[in-house]
Amino acid sequence: MGGTGREAPDHGMSLVVDHISKRFGTILALDDATFTVEPGRIFGLLGANGAGKTTSMRIVLDILRPDSGTVTWEGRPNTALPRRTWGYLPEERGLYLRMRVAEVLRFFASLYGVSSADASGEVDAWLERFRIADYLNRKVEELSKGNQQKIQFIASILHDPQVLIMDEPFSGLDPVNVQLLKEAFLAMRDRGKTLIFSTHQMETVEELCESIAILDRGRVVVSGAVRDVKRAMGRQVVRLAVDGDGTGWVEQIPGVQLTRRGEDYLELHVASGSDPEEVLRAALARGDRVTRFEIADPSLEEIFIEHVGRRAEEPERHLAEVATAPDTGAQDR
Amino acid sequence: MSGLFPNAWYIARREYLVRVRSRAFVIMTAILALVGLGLALAPVGFRMLGADRPQRLGVVISAADPPPRTLGLLGGGLNPPSAAGQADGGTPRSANYELVPVSDPIAARRDVQDGRLNGLLTIGRSSSGDLAFDYFGDSSPTSRSLAAVQAASQQLAISDRLTRAGVRDPSAIFTPVGFRVEPLDPNAGRRDTAASVAAYLLATVLVVLTFMAIMTYGNWVAGSVAEEKSSRVMELLITAASPRQLLAGKVIGTCAAGLTQYLAILGAALVGVILSGPLSRAIVGGSGASSPFAGVTIPVLIVFGLFFLGGFVLYAAVYAALGSMVSRQEDVQQMVGPMTLVGVVGYFAAFTALSTPDSGWVHVLSFVPFFAPYFMPLRLVLSTVTPLEVVFSALLLVAGIVIVHSLAARIYSAGVLLYGQRPGIRAVWRAARVRR
Numbered sequence: 001m002g003g004t005g006r007e008a009p010d011h012g013m014s015l016v017v018d019h020i021s022k023r024f025g026t027i028l029a030l031d032d033a034t035f036t037v038e039p040g041r042i043f044g045l046l047g048a049n050g051a052g053k054t055t056s057m058r059i060v061l062d063i064l065r066p067d068s069g070t071v072t073w074e075g076r077p078n079t080a081l082p083r084r085t086w087g088y089l090p091e092e093r094g095l096y097l098r099m100r101v102a103e104v105l106r107f108f109a110s111l112y113g114v115s116s117a118d119a120s121g122e123v124d125a126w127l128e129r130f131r132i133a134d135y136l137n138r139k140v141e142e143l144s145k146g147n148q149q150k151i152q153f154i155a156s157i158l159h160d161p162q163v164l165i166m167d168e169p170f171s172g173l174d175p176v177n178v179q180l181l182k183e184a185f186l187a188m189r190d191r192g193k194t195l196i197f198s199t200h201q202m203e204t205v206e207e208l209c210e211s212i213a214i215l216d217r218g219r220v221v222v223s224g225a226v227r228d229v230k231r232a233m234g235r236q237v238v239r240l241a242v243d244g245d246g247t248g249w250v251e252q253i254p255g256v257q258l259t260r261r262g263e264d265y266l267e268l269h270v271a272s273g274s275d276p277e278e279v280l281r282a283a284l285a286r287g288d289r290v291t292r293f294e295i296a297d298p299s300l301e302e303i304f305i306e307h308v309g310r311r312a313e314e315p316e317r318h319l320a321e322v323a324t325a326p327d328t329g330a331q332d333r
Numbered sequence: 334m335s336g337l338f339p340n341a342w343y344i345a346r347r348e349y350l351v352r353v354r355s356r357a358f359v360i361m362t363a364i365l366a367l368v369g370l371g372l373a374l375a376p377v378g379f380r381m382l383g384a385d386r387p388q389r390l391g392v393v394i395s396a397a398d399p400p401p402r403t404l405g406l407l408g409g410g411l412n413p414p415s416a417a418g419q420a421d422g423g424t425p426r427s428a429n430y431e432l433v434p435v436s437d438p439i440a441a442r443r444d445v446q447d448g449r450l451n452g453l454l455t456i457g458r459s460s461s462g463d464l465a466f467d468y469f470g471d472s473s474p475t476s477r478s479l480a481a482v483q484a485a486s487q488q489l490a491i492s493d494r495l496t497r498a499g500v501r502d503p504s505a506i507f508t509p510v511g512f513r514v515e516p517l518d519p520n521a522g523r524r525d526t527a528a529s530v531a532a533y534l535l536a537t538v539l540v541v542l543t544f545m546a547i548m549t550y551g552n553w554v555a556g557s558v559a560e561e562k563s564s565r566v567m568e569l570l571i572t573a574a575s576p577r578q579l580l581a582g583k584v585i586g587t588c589a590a591g592l593t594q595y596l597a598i599l600g601a602a603l604v605g606v607i608l609s610g611p612l613s614r615a616i617v618g619g620s621g622a623s624s625p626f627a628g629v630t631i632p633v634l635i636v637f638g639l640f641f642l643g644g645f646v647l648y649a650a651v652y653a654a655l656g657s658m659v660s661r662q663e664d665v666q667q668m669v670g671p672m673t674l675v676g677v678v679g680y681f682a683a684f685t686a687l688s689t690p691d692s693g694w695v696h697v698l699s700f701v702p703f704f705a706p707y708f709m710p711l712r713l714v715l716s717t718v719t720p721l722e723v724v725f726s727a728l729l730l731v732a733g734i735v736i737v738h739s740l741a742a743r744i745y746s747a748g749v750l751l752y753g754q755r756p757g758i759r760a761v762w763r764a765a766r767v768r769r
Contacts, residue, residue, distance in 0.1 A: 058750070061572055063568075063571050063572055063746075063750065064750065083572065083573060083574070083575075086572065088568070088569070088572040090565065090568035090569060090572075092565035092568060093565060094561075094564045094565025094566035094567070094568065094569065095564075095566055095569075096347075096351070096564075096566055097564065098351065098355075099347075099351065107343065107347050108569065108573055110339075110340075110343045111340050111343055111344070111570075111573040111574050112573055152569070155569060156569070
């Protein structure tokens, strides 16, 4: 999904998170975080648990105030924007369990100033899209977790927000529902909406996001268009499969490093300034039969590990520790 | 800053509907309405059960030379003529006695044992010549009838001594004397004794109603906020509406549900009161006892209504803020403890004030927002209050509500996002963001 040659972003119209810091007791949840989300794009906020993703989102939504820094959207500070600018899907799923689906959705729509008449057409369309049209008059508690999550998604977009902010939207969903939600994301993007979502599933980011920011311990370690981020890594990945024996020759090539021994292929990093095709030429020169040769950008997974020092799934610190840490009542996800 | 409405109204409507539709609410309201009806009808019930029926007392005159009109004098002592001064204790007004001359003491003792007679009084003479009495019946020391019979017997004996000493018509001695009370507070003089009793009862009822509303419905508010927080629907809410809207909506919705329950209970009680008049006439004859509703006037209703609502809104905001600070519903009780204490202190102070409604501290507390809901209606009913005082106290209450609500909204905005063990008030305050 990398860059498709769009014109340079107009920062005046973007969502700009500018030098935000937020401290909870002894924990610095956000440390001078800065990133820009271009309008009409899908933006991924990556980071391990506790990296500051949720705190960033809450600050953008203005339900939390930063200690310093500003957030602007289309040039206006977020504190001056109406609530209906945003659609928010929190990470923690919660709805009024004893109310009916239709009632809950009408209620949230009404809080955003949408009449039940206007809401009901939208509700029907979304329930249809999510294949849960029969559940309109069921109580929420009768729905599965996955279906409740879909209701929550609908509740967050009925007022036609300009920016959708989704905290770990895919967690807890089965593959079929993940696919439905991805399609919904793309549909919203096609309607001109801006989407920001957090995750630690790199494949989803590769699939959906045009730009990203990677957070680590409250700091933005890298951000920008996915293509630029990959280019900035200054290397390329080569996957190579040959018939010959031994692999020692590979690392003899200047600027080439063997990073993974796959089942039937090798994965190599080629530093910038070296030509990946040098590897192919060397293999052919040895007289080996080359069955696979592939030049690729480094994966986001690799980029993440490079910047953060570990995989996204490995928690940096436990939530419980944060929650019970003395002198803080806050936790940050 | 966004306005309170219409979002507060949507939140209130949801809160109200979910509350009144819940099974717990319906069952509780039905039970309480039955209790209200039962309490209102209780006086009639007591009469039906015989608490007010005339006591039948068998009298055996075994004295060789009984005083003239023995039964008449005894009956006069037991059933004193209604007159001023009877509320000073003494014989209970409602008790009356029927004297049954008995010729067969053995059979009469059996009648007492079988409950056909309430007691058997045997009048004889001792060797000193005085009348002597033997009583057979309920001998519990707290028995009102025993005390009454003893007092009447004393009268009879004194009358007999006077007769033997040569006094004519000794019964005139026992005619009640005139006894007029001039109250210290000239305004209290407006009321006769019965009206004072009714006013006291009314003030008690008002204090209890206020206390129960604050405690019960305050806890509803705290529980409901904590439930939204623990079920994590809060994050959706706080993005959709401002803390002030959430707080106001929650308080209004719960208050409306509470009032619905109160009106159901009071309606049932009112039906009971209205029914008790005809019922008691039909069953036992005579009018009902003094009703606490006798003192209800339009000003009392208006002042009580205003201070009741104001007090509820004031306390409910604090309860909402406290509810927003807990992570789990189980912790709600612990968190609201201090506030419950304030409510209970006000309640007990108000009960003390019932007997000293004119004292200075009652005067002062009737202007303090957290106590005015108890004390101002109480003073209005029991003492004297100028309209200016009522307005001033009401203004202070409104100011208190405004201040407490904005503080509560601040705590709420931070509290609802804090999940942890037990955030203290200081942690919450530090996290509280600038009001929007």
